[in-house]
Amino acid sequence: MKRFYSIILVALLVTTVFVSTGCRRDTAATRTRRDTLVWALNAMPLNLDPALGNDMTSIAIMLQIYDTLVVMDFDMNHAPGVAERWQFENDAQGNPTRIRFFLKRGIKFQNGDDLTAHDVKFSLDRAVASPITGFITGNISGVEVVNDYEVIVSTSFPFVPILNNLAHPLTSIVSTRAVQELGNDMFGLSPVGSGPYRVTNIVAGDRIELTRWEGYHGTPARIDNILARVMVDPATRQIELETGGVDIIWNIPSSDIARNMAHAEVQVVRGPNMQIDNITMNTSKPPFDDVRVRRAINYALDMETMVQSVYRGMGQVARGPLSPNVWASIHDQLPHFEFNQARARQLLAEAGYPNGFSTTLWLNENPMRMDIAEITQNMLREVGINVEVSILEWGGYLDRTARGEHDMMIIGWVTVTGDPDYGLHPTHHTVSLGPHGNRAFWATPETDRLLDEGRAEPNPVRRAEIYAEVQRRIVDGAPWVYIWAGESVNALRADVRGFRIHPSASHPMWTLYFDE
Numbered sequence: 001m002k003r004f005y006s007i008i009l010v011a012l013l014v015t016t017v018f019v020s021t022g023c024r025r026d027t028a029a030t031r032t033r034r035d036t037l038v039w040a041l042n043a044m045p046l047n048l049d050p051a052l053g054n055d056m057t058s059i060a061i062m063l064q065i066y067d068t069l070v071v072m073d074f075d076m077n078h079a080p081g082v083a084e085r086w087q088f089e090n091d092a093q094g095n096p097t098r099i100r101f102f103l104k105r106g107i108k109f110q111n112g113d114d115l116t117a118h119d120v121k122f123s124l125d126r127a128v129a130s131p132i133t134g135f136i137t138g139n140i141s142g143v144e145v146v147n148d149y150e151v152i153v154s155t156s157f158p159f160v161p162i163l164n165n166l167a168h169p170l171t172s173i174v175s176t177r178a179v180q181e182l183g184n185d186m187f188g189l190s191p192v193g194s195g196p197y198r199v200t201n202i203v204a205g206d207r208i209e210l211t212r213w214e215g216y217h218g219t220p221a222r223i224d225n226i227l228a229r230v231m232v233d234p235a236t237r238q239i240e241l242e243t244g245g246v247d248i249i250w251n252i253p254s255s256d257i258a259r260n261m262a263h264a265e266v267q268v269v270r271g272p273n274m275q276i277d278n279i280t281m282n283t284s285k286p287p288f289d290d291v292r293v294r295r296a297i298n299y300a301l302d303m304e305t306m307v308q309s310v311y312r313g314m315g316q317v318a319r320g321p322l323s324p325n326v327w328a329s330i331h332d333q334l335p336h337f338e339f340n341q342a343r344a345r346q347l348l349a350e351a352g353y354p355n356g357f358s359t360t361l362w363l364n365e366n367p368m369r370m371d372i373a374e375i376t377q378n379m380l381r382e383v384g385i386n387v388e389v390s391i392l393e394w395g396g397y398l399d400r401t402a403r404g405e406h407d408m409m410i411i412g413w414v415t416v417t418g419d420p421d422y423g424l425h426p427t428h429h430t431v432s433l434g435p436h437g438n439r440a441f442w443a444t445p446e447t448d449r450l451l452d453e454g455r456a457e458p459n460p461v462r463r464a465e466i467y468a469e470v471q472r473r474i475v476d477g478a479p480w481v482y483i484w485a486g487e488s489v490n491a492l493r494a495d496v497r498g499f500r501i502h503p504s505a506s507h508p509m510w511t512l513y514f515d516e
Contacts, residue, residue, distance in 0.1 A: 036224065038229060040241070040248070042231070049191060050066060053170075064197045064509050066194065082115065099153045099162065100146070109178070135431075139455075244265070247493045257313075266491055266492070267494050269491075274504065278482055279480065281294050281481070290351045309375065319331050330472075356386065370391065428451070453466055488505060
């Protein structure tokens with residue numbers, strides 16, 4: 001019945017999409033209306049329910065339609081969201097494990113309901129219970145409603161980065177009534193938040209339409225509508241941008257930077273982010289369960305040449321699991337594997353693979369990752385490792401790698417909250433194996449202990465020391481090949497104004513407007 005209902009819903013959305021967008025021509029020469037911004041997505045969001053979607057495309061849309069208790073500003077400082085203020089309180093043992101949030105009054109959901117503390121509790125309880133988002137909220141031990149505009153969030157221990165985590169879009173506040181009426185399976189198709197835009201139409205695999213929420217409690221969106229079009233092929237996105245069918249593309253391929261900079265009707269906006277791209281090795285499978293094999297692969301890859309060839313001046317070669325833009329990163333101080341094919345062959349022989357072995361490398365439809373895969377295939381062949389490259393559709397890619405079906409994979413991780421806990425705990429702790437982020441299936445008792453200690457340590461100096469040691473141990477264990485420390489490079493039509501890069505790699509779109 002659920003599947004039948006979903007099919008009918010999608011069919012209805014397909015029939016209505018032309019009504020909502022038909023008045024706007026998609027070329028610069030014939031454009032007559034300035035009420036719709038066209039945003040090209042490289043994939044269809046997996047789920048717009050904050051408790052069920054944890055891919056960057058879903059998060060990018062969530063940011064535009066929901067609110068969180070706290071937000072991280074452009075300098076990665078805490079700022080009011082739904083909560084106008086908050087205060088830490090001690091528990092019975094004298095530990096600061098409680099935060100009392102005082103909510104803004106008068107916030108309306110996009111269905112007209114008032115946003116109250118009851119919705120906050122409902123939303124956070126869902127996030128805690130979800131196997132998808134529990135890695136962000138798992139330290140929340142309880143949410144207590146004091147009154148309609150006051151709520152207490154308790155943690156199981158003094159969890160230092162709690163405010164950063166509560167600013168993550170996965171902790172967005174949803175309408176209790178909407179979820180209860182639609183059900184968990186359908187809410188992601190008709191999401192109801194309190195953000196500057198509301199979802200008015202979804203066509204699976206094709207587009208998501210957003211309309212300005214006139215009841216928004218903050219500064220209203222400057223453009224009436226956003227049409228988010230799914231364009232998997234980067235060449236198609238580029239042509240559409242040049243001809244005016246698209247107004248903005250996030251994260252363009254490095255190969256398109258010069259082309260866009262030379263185009264009179266296109267502008268390029270770039271700035272630092274907190275992303276690390278890597279080749280993740282599945283250490284639960286032989287031969288990657290042997291650290292000598294993992295180190296051999298690191299030695300066998302000339303990352304300087306690879307990054308220079310593929311990223312063409314974007315970002316820099318990665319040295320460790322945390323971007324240099326994340327607090328407590330020791331990125332530039334970490335030892336790294338110099339390109340050394342002889343050492344790679346020696347380690348392979350010591351591990352029992354003197355003639356190498358055959359394996360697979362998975363990736364999604366990303367042009368720069370395709371180039372990385374080809375270069376990796378060629379370089380590893382030089383030390384006897386034969387690599388079969390497979391390109392998977394984004395949703396299936398995430399699902400299958402979460403289950404550990406891969407040998408090696410190319411993936412990126414953005415420390416969205418700006419705190420090293422988010423950059424290291426979900427990707428390298430035992431409790432995070434699989435869907436929470438640890439797709440290397442690598443952890444040690446000592447790194448687990450240090451990661452647990454780091455998130456509870458209130459002294460920032462000591463906390464930085466803990467994370468420095470964690471980074472050194474992770475690099476030594478070599479579950480990843482570090483490729484690229486990211487930079488956000490975005491292309492916009494020349495008449496689009498108000499765009500500002502957020503270090504989290506998810507950018508607000510409600511500030512954009514057209515320069516008439």
